[in-house]
Amino acid sequence: MTRATIAVCCTALALAVATGCELKSARFQATVYETRVPAKGIGAFDAASLAANTGPAADLQKALSACGKTKVLYQVDQTVNLAEDHIRIGNREPFVTNTRRTERGPSISTIQYEDVGVIFQIAGKPTGAGLDATVRVEMSALTDSAKQIAENVRAVTVRSIQLGHNGPIQLGKPVVLVSLDASSKDADGNAVAYVCRMVFSKPAS
Numbered sequence: 001m002t003r004a005t006i007a008v009c010c011t012a013l014a015l016a017v018a019t020g021c022e023l024k025s026a027r028f029q030a031t032v033y034e035t036r037v038p039a040k041g042i043g044a045f046d047a048a049s050l051a052a053n054t055g056p057a058a059d060l061q062k063a064l065s066a067c068g069k070t071k072v073l074y075q076v077d078q079t080v081n082l083a084e085d086h087i088r089i090g091n092r093e094p095f096v097t098n099t100r101r102t103e104r105g106p107s108i109s110t111i112q113y114e115d116v117g118v119i120f121q122i123a124g125k126p127t128g129a130g131l132d133a134t135v136r137v138e139m140s141a142l143t144d145s146a147k148q149i150a151e152n153v154r155a156v157t158v159r160s161i162q163l164g165h166n167g168p169i170q171l172g173k174p175v176v177l178v179s180l181d182a183s184s185k186d187a188d189g190n191a192v193a194y195v196c197r198m199v200f201s202k203p204a205s
Contacts, residue, residue: 079203085122140159
């Protein structure tokens with residue numbers, strides 16, 4: 001057997017081993033936050049500064065809370081198929097559209113329900129440094145405002161949010177995505193921001 005033949009055989013064996021060990025799934029952890037950002041803090045609220053909190057999720061939540069009132073909306077921790085996967089979390093939220101008094105005195109409220117939630121769409125492939133992945137996050141959330149659609153009938157406004165990442169991801173290192181609507185403020189004049197922190201890592205053996 002010549003040296004060239006040995007080299008070809010070794011290369012083929014290495015490729016076979018690499019293919020067999022190729023990462024086909026990953027642990028996907030994601031947390032979606034809502035933060036009410038005062039007008040004076042809008043300019044400093046960006047993904048780059050928030051991504052500096054590369055420690056535990058609690059560190060990012062602490063940083064967000066320093067920017068404004070913050071709450072966790074959704075959390076995900078599960079194994080995903082890197083070829084393509086889809087996660088949906090949602091519920092039906094009640095809201096009052098109308099309240100009226102009866103002739104006998106008690107008030108009667110009309111309640112409707114709106115579907116809200118988050119969808120994660122994931123597709124990626126392993127690389128030497130981690131993953132090359134496309135992640136799409138689509139979310140709908142109820143706002144504090146409502147519009148008059150008929151006499152004594154109001155409909156709540158639903159905010160739609162889309163976040164995305166397309167490119168390299170290092171395993172174990174958080175990626176932070178931010179959506180900040182500075183034109184739509186709550187009753188206190190704060191802008192509403194949605195922040196998604198996500199981490200890919202090797203699945204548990």
